[in-house]
Amino acid sequence: MEGDILRTALFLLALLLLSALCSSTETAITAVGRGKLLALQERYPYRRRFLSWLADQTQRALTITLVANNLVNIAASAVATSLAMRLYGNQGPLLAVVVMTVLIVIFGEILPKSIAMIRNESILVTALPMLRFLGFLFAPFLWVIVAVVSGLGKLLRIDLSPQHTFVTREEIEQMVNIGSASGVLEEDERKMIHGIISFEETRAYEVMVPRTDMIAVPREMTVAEAVDVILEHGHSRVPIVGENLDQIVGILYVKDLLRHLISGDPGAGVEEIKREALFVPETMRIANLFNLMKGKKVHMAIVVDEYGGTAGIITLEDLLEEIVGEIQDEYDEETPAILKNGDGSYLVQGGVNLEDLSERLNYAFTSNDVESVAGFIIALAGRFPEVGQRLAYEGWDFEVLEVEDHRVKLLRLCRRKEQENEKEE
Numbered sequence: 001m002e003g004d005i006l007r008t009a010l011f012l013l014a015l016l017l018l019s020a021l022c023s024s025t026e027t028a029i030t031a032v033g034r035g036k037l038l039a040l041q042e043r044y045p046y047r048r049r050f051l052s053w054l055a056d057q058t059q060r061a062l063t064i065t066l067v068a069n070n071l072v073n074i075a076a077s078a079v080a081t082s083l084a085m086r087l088y089g090n091q092g093p094l095l096a097v098v099v100m101t102v103l104i105v106i107f108g109e110i111l112p113k114s115i116a117m118i119r120n121e122s123i124l125v126t127a128l129p130m131l132r133f134l135g136f137l138f139a140p141f142l143w144v145i146v147a148v149v150s151g152l153g154k155l156l157r158i159d160l161s162p163q164h165t166f167v168t169r170e171e172i173e174q175m176v177n178i179g180s181a182s183g184v185l186e187e188d189e190r191k192m193i194h195g196i197i198s199f200e201e202t203r204a205y206e207v208m209v210p211r212t213d214m215i216a217v218p219r220e221m222t223v224a225e226a227v228d229v230i231l232e233h234g235h236s237r238v239p240i241v242g243e244n245l246d247q248i249v250g251i252l253y254v255k256d257l258l259r260h261l262i263s264g265d266p267g268a269g270v271e272e273i274k275r276e277a278l279f280v281p282e283t284m285r286i287a288n289l290f291n292l293m294k295g296k297k298v299h300m301a302i303v304v305d306e307y308g309g310t311a312g313i314i315t316l317e318d319l320l321e322e323i324v325g326e327i328q329d330e331y332d333e334e335t336p337a338i339l340k341n342g343d344g345s346y347l348v349q350g351g352v353n354l355e356d357l358s359e360r361l362n363y364a365f366t367s368n369d370v371e372s373v374a375g376f377i378i379a380l381a382g383r384f385p386e387v388g389q390r391l392a393y394e395g396w397d398f399e400v401l402e403v404e405d406h407r408v409k410l411l412r413l414c415r416r417k418e419q420e421n422e423k424e425e
Contacts, residue, residue, distance in 0.1 A: 008083045015076035019108035021127060022069035027116035028124040029054070029061055040121065050128035063142060064135050073104055173197060188325070195323040204289055205282035206353070206371060207322055208303045208312035212407060213351075216241045217270055219249055223257055224266035230254055237300045239313060240274050246309045248302050250274030277302050282311045290319050344415065347401075350374030350408040361413070363396070374408035 032040070037055040041048045054061050080100045084092030116123050135142070173194065180190040216239040217226050229238065240250045249271065256273040260266065278301040280289055293301060293316055305311040326337075338360050339347040348357060352373045358365050370376050377398060378384060380391050384406050391398040395416050402410035 005083065005086065008079060008086075012076060012079045012083065015072050015079065016103060016107055018072045019069060019076060019104060020112040021130075022065055022072060023109050024112035024116035024123050025127040025131060026062065026065040026069065027113040028120040028127070029058065029065065031117060031120040032124055034058075036121075040125070044125050047125050047128060050132055051125075053132065054124075054128060060135065060142070061131055063145065064131055064138060067138060067142065067145065068134050073108065076100065076104065076108075169197060191325060192323055195325075199290075199322055200285065200287045202286045202322060203282065204280060204284045204286055204301075204303050204314055205311060207286060207318050208282070208314040209318070210312045210351075211245050211310050212405075214239065214245060214310075214313055216245060216248070217252060218242075219269070219271045219274075221270050222266065223260045223268050223270060223273070226252060226270050227257055227261070227266075230257065237315075239277065239300075239302065240270055248277055248279075248310060251277050251298075251300055279304050280314075282306075286314075286319050286322065289314070290316070293319075346413040348373055348411050348413055350377075350410060365393070373411065377408050377411065 034055055037051050041051045044051065077096070077100050081093050081096040084096040084099075086092070088095055176185065176190055176193045176197075179185040180187065185193070215229070215233045215235055217229055219240050219242055221229075226238075230236075236254045238252050239248045240252050241247055242249050251274065252270050253273075253275060256275070260268050260273065278293070278296060278298050280292070280301045280303060282303050282305050289301065293299065299316045301314050303311045303314055337349045337352045338357065341347065346361065350373055353371060354365050354367060354373060354376055357373055365373075365376060367376050367379060370379055377391060377400065380393060380398070381389065385391070385400045385403065385408060387400055387403050389400045391400075397414045397416060399412040399414070400408060400410075401412055402408075
């Protein structure tokens, strides 16, 4: 009699251990995404075929785990009830329910799942062979379950087949933010990854140099005169225009100027050495534009608006800066677009994008009609602002410092004192 009770108790302990293993395996499967499974295949080559099966059959693996876990828990409850009735008679079933509920919840669910959240890799690598074996063992049973569930889904008009991607763009962005907050990623790395993610969605008009900032040379200009323009502004390529900026006839390259200077022909016209210009619509995605410019082996494109006029120019450097940040060379002015003063105020260039300003100041400056800070100020004022004019927006004060040809060039931003006090509190 005692031997039977001991064997039953050991069998019950084994079932509880299997329940813990099934629960931990279930959590490990849900905690490890497809990308991590591919990485584990490289780290554990002797488990490659099991990991590959799990990556392709994740839903089936979860079904196997859940079926096995429920069978083990039911069997454990039945064995515990039988053992309790032997020891305590009619009070045994009630005692078995109480004791098994506590044991299964703590040692069969909460504890193993908590461990699996921390040690999911080791648990998954260890449990996969058993899971694959159970897949073969329960194959007929699983087929029936899947058929029943699929039938119920059709009856309820619900498509139960997994259609979502394993990792979405939003999830990647959140993982990058978490990695930056935890110190795994540096701030520059975070910005580069976000730049790559948003590269596909950004349009040409968002990163182009607007026509008001374009440097161009007229078609009647000579090579010698063009050299002075190049030296003054430090550009290696400039558009060649006809009567106005809307009539661009080509692109002038510095290396073509050098050939005429070396050959002793500085009086030649720039139109004689022009190269064909690439015209692109302002709504074109910069990812497509990047591939187009690489394919045509050009470094500058003319951005055209919906009316056929010149909206601006865009270079490969402008596209790359969306990923790696501002690229400064020996000809670029080192004045930062957003400069923080010692008194806590900010000097902001008018051409700064509102999203960049919001990210730098950690405050949402939003507008559905404009993209730049200058446009934001004009919309806020309702007219062209004047130098020295002050404007208020929520918790911020704007002061216009520099205006040139109806363009807001420089502003000062200052957070109101009451807002600073609320932030400190």
